Amino acid sequence: MTRQSPFADKVQRVYREQQPQIMAETSSSRGLMEDPLSLRQVSLLVSPANDDHGSQVANDSIREPGAPEGASGDSPSHRSRERRFAEVLGTKTVDRRQLRRLAFHGIPDRDGMRATAWKLLLGYLPPDRGEREAVLQQKRAAYQQFKEELIIDPKKQDGCKQEDHPLSQSTDSRWNAFFKDAEMMEQIDRDVMRTHPGLHFFSGDDGAAVTHREEMKRILFIFAKLNPGLRYVQGMNELLAPLYYHFRCDCDKDAASHAEPDAFFCFMDIISEFRDNFCQQLDNSEVGIRAMLSRLSSLLNHVDPELWYHLTHKNKVNPQFYAFRWITLLLTQEFSFPDAVRLWDTMFSDPAGRTDCLLRICVAMLVNIRGELLHGDFSANLKLLQRYPPVDAHAILRIAEQLAASNSIS
Known part of the structure; x- marks a missing residue:
């Protein structure tokens, strides 16, 4: 016989009082598996339709990410938060x-605040304004060098051996390396093409959207080349997308023009921090994804x-x-x-990590639907x-904050 903890009772009272109305379940599927496949087949299978929220992305983008429906960006409290962010970000040393x-309670989605705040929270920008220009020049120059050295075009290479040709199987053949890279780029291209199909920024046919996809593909390709032990893993495009989107949409035109290198380093x-979750060789280790799932179960x-x-x-x-996905x-x-x-704002700024x-x-997501889970079968x-x-992210964050206050992480 199990007993629900006092904290769970408290969370449930908050949940019942604050639970938002759940929207009707849509008919599109997210890779549901009634007969579970292997760990990675189940979790990283992302259909071209991407998710059940795709149809609402375009509408959500007109409000502050994560804000409740109907929230006014002109409210006194909202303007006060924007002023406080502007003051903190505008200081000589942040x-x-x-x-x-x-940022833990959300970053205003205007004037490039999120782009700047994320770069600071992720350690890409130094807090001292006086140091930023030199750091950015160094990082962006390094990324340019990565592009020149790692993206192979054998037709443009100087000093190629005369015997090097497209059919060469030599290990030091530029053509051979080029074709191997092309296989990886094809996989990256497939994933980038289906990134947030409901958001025109990623999926449009105009020149801007095409440029965005090309830059994202380069970022993922260069990452894979620099990390041969990990390479590219399906789903990494989803982790890049929010970073690249906000950096590219920065109102600072100079910063926006360097979204590619900035997003790469972030x-x-x-x-x-999360690379061990992608490494299949570490699945059963003390640092792999199964260890993370065990921690989740214990919590x-x-x-x-x-x-x-x-x-x-x-x-x-x-x-x-x-939970793998x-x-x-x-x-x-x-x-x-x-x-x-909105969840990333809190994740990047949480003092616990x-x-x-x-x-x-x-x-918190599990507790949020505990009533349905307790009445459900396998x-x-x-x-x-x-x-x-579908649920308002703030409802989940409220429960998660209760967990943080209870020191429940072990």
Whole structure:
């Protein structure tokens, strides 16, 4: 007989009082598997339709990402937050602790504030304004060198050996390397082409959208070349998309023109923390994705033992069937684009770190639908968790904040 913890009782009271009305479930699928396949087949299968939120992305983009429907950007509290952000970001030396406190509750989506704040929170921009120009010049020059050295075009290479030709199988053949790179680029191209199909920025046929896709492909390709032990893994495009989008849409035209190198280095920073989740060789290690899933299960058991027992022992719904994608893709497939961005604001600024914040949010997602899960069987719960119902990100963050206050991460 399991017993629900006092904290779970408290969270449920908050949940019942604040739960937003869940929108009707749409008919499109997100790669639902009634008969679970292997860990990676289940979790990283992203259909060309991408997600259930695709149809609302264009509409969500007209409001602040993550803001409740009907929220006014002209309210006194909203203007006050914008002023505080402008003051912090405008100082000669940015106080990162103060920036984290502000960003934890969401970054205003105007005047390039999110682009600048993310670059600071991810350690790409130095807090001291006087150091930024030199750092940016160095980083952007390094990225340009990566492009020149790693993107091979054998037809333009000087000093090629005379015997090097398109059919050469030699290990030092530029042509051979070019064709191997082309195979990887084809995989990257397929994923980039289906990135957020409901958002014209990524999927349009005009010149701007084509440029955006080409720059994203270069970023992912260069990352793969610099990390031969990991290379490109399906789904990395989803982690790049929010970074590149906000950097490219920066109102600072000079900064926007360098979105490609800036997004590359910020993407590298994110992957450096979560790269073990992408490495199949580490799946069963103490640092791989299974270890992360074990931590998630332990946290759920601590917070809500009744729900944990129901899912783990009665239903036997292993977290790998649904939470692999949640964790590996940082929730970009479970929420609309604007709401995922809002979650990232908190994740990047959480003093406990991105990993702990991500796990709390995942547990909050489970607690948010505990009533449905407790009444569901294996098939119903697997379907519900693999196709998480649309919900306001703030409802999830409120529960996650309760978890943080309770010091529940172990």
